[in-house]
Amino acid sequence: MGRMHAPGKGISSSALPYRRTPPSWLKTTHEEVVEHIVKLARKGLTPSQIGVTLRDSHGIPQVRFVTGNKILRILKTHGLAPAIPEDLYHLIKKAVAVRKHLEVNRKDKDSKFRLILIESRIHRLARYYKTKQVVQPNFKYDAATASTLIA
Numbered sequence: 001m002g003r004m005h006a007p008g009k010g011i012s013s014s015a016l017p018y019r020r021t022p023p024s025w026l027k028t029t030h031e032e033v034v035e036h037i038v039k040l041a042r043k044g045l046t047p048s049q050i051g052v053t054l055r056d057s058h059g060i061p062q063v064r065f066v067t068g069n070k071i072l073r074i075l076k077t078h079g080l081a082p083a084i085p086e087d088l089y090h091l092i093k094k095a096v097a098v099r100k101h102l103e104v105n106r107k108d109k110d111s112k113f114r115l116i117l118i119e120s121r122i123h124r125l126a127r128y129y130k131t132k133q134v135v136q137p138n139f140k141y142d143a144a145t146a147s148t149l150i151a
């Protein structure tokens with residue numbers, strides 16, 4: 001599958017191990033991993049940042065193999081899941097940054113074009129999340145109120 005707003009058709013990605021059991025060298029228990037996840041979420045880290053921290057600092061390769069659940073599902077059971085999904089949040093954050101740049105540099109036509117592409121991705125992703133009932137059915141991206149969504 002090609003990229004949405006670019007000509008590339010790259011398919012490179014990392015490959016997970018075939019075995020879905022935790023590695024034999026991992027001595028951390030299911031409860032300890034969940035405890036780490038909840039503690040990091042209370043600090044304000046996003047699910048992907050929690051995964052990177054657990055991998056790099058605590059030596060837990062895949063949370064799903066150890067706990068049986070993904071990080072976001074664990075956060076949802078503890079009531080710590082973010083209000084809007086992470087990918088939508090970062091697209092909105094990027095659109096706010098580009099809009100701020102355009103306030104200063106009004107003649108930057110390329111940034112104006114890129115902003116249109118970013119906002120079309122936001123609308124497409126919001127439409128998908130509405131059908132999956134991840135965001136409220138009345139969720140609407142508005143450029144004027146976008147900075148309050150990411151604050």
